[in-house]
Amino acid sequence: MSSRAIRRLKRDQDIIYIPEAITPNGEDDLVDDVDLASDSKPKSKKKQKAVNLFSQLDVEDDRDDMVEDDDDEVTAMADTSTTNKSKKKKKKKKKPRTDEPKLNMDYDDIDGAVGGVGDKIANAKDGTHVLVNKIALLTVDRRFLNADNEMKRIFGSKVVKLAQSKQRGHQKHYHRASVMVTPRESWPRLDKLGLSMHLAESKGHCQYFKIEHSLAYQHVQCLFWEAVDSLDHHNIASVLNMYPYHIDSLMQLSEVCKMSEDLQMAAELIERAVYCFECNFHTLFNFTQANCRLDYSLQENRALFITLFKHLNFVDSRGCHRTALELCKLLLGLDPDNDPLCVLLMIDYFALRASEHKFLTRLCDEWETQRNLSQLPNFAFSLPLALFNEAQDEKGFDDGVVVPCSAADNKLQEALIMFPSVLIPLLDKCGVIMPPCIVKHQFFQSPESRNPDALNLLVKLFVERNFSLWKVPEVLTWLEANCNTVITRVDAGDVLVVDCTKHRQSRYRGTPRNIYRHVILSDLDQVKATLPKDISSEVIMMYDPLPPLDNKAAYVKPARANRMVNNNESYLSLFLRSLLPSYNVENDEGDDQGAGAPVGQAVDFLTESFQRIVQQLRSQRDQDGDDNQAPDTNQDDPS
Known part of the structure; x- marks a missing residue:
């Protein structure tokens, strides 16, 4: 390295470390210089990248002259940097002015497009929505x-x-x-x-x-x-x-x-x-x-x-x-x-168990007009419970204090008025005892015989599946308060009570086949016991329970051999069938040995079986006889 370059590096070190040597003195004028030097550090680094170092090789060897030249260069570069920054700021300010008309045009086009789409959606059919x-x-x-x-x-x-x-x-x-x-x-x-x-x-x-x-x-x-x-x-x-x-x-x-x-x-x-x-x-x-x-x-x-x-x-x-x-x-x-x-008979239960209350409320709102979900006991009681839980989640339980929710109260009162036969079985399943003024009231003591069979089945299904959701102390407190309100409305002769009584007698005349299918597939044995005899007497295969009446099959199950009892069958054939379920005379009618061949084969098989049984009985009897004679010989012994 040349002596000129060495002096250059030494001079740079002296300039960099001057503020560090001055700062401990604490003098005012020196502090100002330190601030200026510290402010200029990052600027000088950026400027050195833009400066051509080879152009400085022609500088005089005199150290003082070099310092003066460098000072001039620093000031000149600082001036150029400030001018460049001002130009950049001006350019940044000019850009939005040039782009403003284009943006306005784009927004106008977007508004027009959105408006056109909105008109098309507004003109669509309700079924598509x-x-x-x-x-x-x-x-x-x-x-x-x-x-x-x-x-x-x-x-x-x-x-x-x-x-x-x-x-x-x-x-x-x-x-x-x-x-x-x-x-x-x-x-x-x-x-x-x-x-x-x-x-x-x-x-x-x-x-x-x-x-x-x-x-x-x-x-x-x-x-x-x-x-x-x-x-x-x-x-x-x-x-x-x-x-x-x-x-x-x-x-x-x-x-x-x-x-x-x-x-x-x-x-x-x-x-x-x-x-x-x-x-x-x-x-x-x-x-x-x-x-x-x-x-x-x-x-x-x-x-x-x-x-x-x-x-x-x-x-x-x-x-x-x-x-x-x-x-x-x-x-x-x-x-x-x-x-x-x-699936509608259980989706509300899983929505509540998964704390998906918004999904349940949205389902009730969007499907009510077409499916009448409020006429099902499970939705009639699950919707107010979802509203109640959602209100408690937003504000939180405060030492067991229930947060009031008018929407949930109204829905629960309507459910109790529409389905009063739910309350007593629900409380019995939960193991809860409410005040006698509620339990013994005539409105809630209506026997199930007054309700149609289809409604009783739905109520039983709801209670057996959803009872665990109503065992929470805060929920029971809320239920008791609304039961008192319902009793007050019933005693006052509310019009809704009369209307709901008429609806219960007219809307649940028959039970659809899919409800029976749901009960059979559900793991609720107590509900299965309430199925009517015409359903329970059918042959139900769990891989296809209660096929639809309009069954469509690409291929048919092969015809099974007829094993029904015929009047022409003898008592012997009936006896053989009771012992051998696979025995069937009609399967072998075309055999070359004649119609009596299967009977003879079955008799031979049974004869051999009986002979083996008799031999076993005899051997067992002989063994027992030997055991009984052993003590007699001992008694005859003179000793």
Whole structure:
């Protein structure tokens, strides 16, 4: 390095460190210089980047002259920097002036476009608005569709992973990712079984799909029907071992496991069926958008409805109420007009359990005009409870003090006047005792015999499912206050009381078939006991309970051999049938051995069986006789 460059660096160091050497003195004039120097530091750094250092090589070696030249350069550069800044500010001020007319033109165009769209929307039909509102209301959130995710949010991911690791088997299979369930590593690999989904048609905003069975799947379905007719669950298990993802076999065997109180295996079998369906969905079947429809009257489509309903019950038993609510939206979105499984009878319960009060109030507001939700006991009582809980959540409970809510009070009073038979069963189920002036009042003591059977069934269903929501002390206090108000209105002869009495007698004449189907699929045994005899006497298969009257099937179940009792049958054939359920003379009528051959074979089989039984009895009797003679010989012994 040259001596000139060394002096240059030394001179720069002296200039930089002069303020640091001066600051401790504390003199006024020196402090001013320090402030100026400190202010100029960042500016000098920026300026040095723009200065050409090679131009300074011609500077004289004299140190004083160099300092003077540098001072001049610094002042000149400071002047140029201030002028540049002022120019930039002027440019910034000029930009909005040049852009103002363009922005005004754009806003005018946007206003015109929005106005045109508004005119088009205003001229649309009312049915389109209702359909769009339904789709928006029933949109499913994918984040809350998996019960394992909700369990992780409640208990933590480590606890859930530890529980899943204990359930892993020795054989590991890798499966496709799923939205609704988490496939287990122990599950068998999913092969093509012949289950598929096709797009049938598109109408407006909705797309209608159809599930189809191939010839191979139809063959497996026939094997399943034969296994069910045999009344032996081992035959169903054998079908499932050969075809691990047959839907109806999974559902029926899950029902057997539930009856044997193996709930974990029952839930896992249903999860496997859900996983099979999800892997075979059509690429356009986006079940989260609530615009995909399935016709429940088609036999192939019903399995998806029933599988999701059973999966919903198991998810509820695990305490994952938000997941259950999303599954309710999914089920209701598949056929919102007919609602074949009566999801409306339980969606309010899961909305309250998941604290989704705004969703419930919006559902009641938007669907009241077309579906008359207020005429259902569950919505009549759940809506005021949602309004009450929402008011308490906004202001919070203060040492048990209830925050007043006039809207909730009015709705609850209307519900009590419309359905007075709900109060006493609800209090009994909750185990709560209210003042005698309420419980023994004639208005609430109306017997259930005065109400139609359909209304009694709805009331029973509501009480058995929703009673836990009314056991909160603040809710009971609020309920008691409104009961006193209702009694006052009844004693005063309110017109609403008379109108509601007429409505109860005229609006609940018959019970739709989908309500019975909902009760059968629900895990509420006390409600099932109240079903009428014409329904309970039917042969109900849990994989397809109470098929619709307009059933449509692509293929029919094979005709089963007639095993009804005929008048021409002999007593011997009846006796043989009682011992051998598989015995049937009519199946062998065309045999070459003649009609008497099956009877002879059955007699031979029974003869051999009786001979074996007699031999066992004789051997047992001889053994007992030997045991009885042993003490007699001891008594005859002279010793």
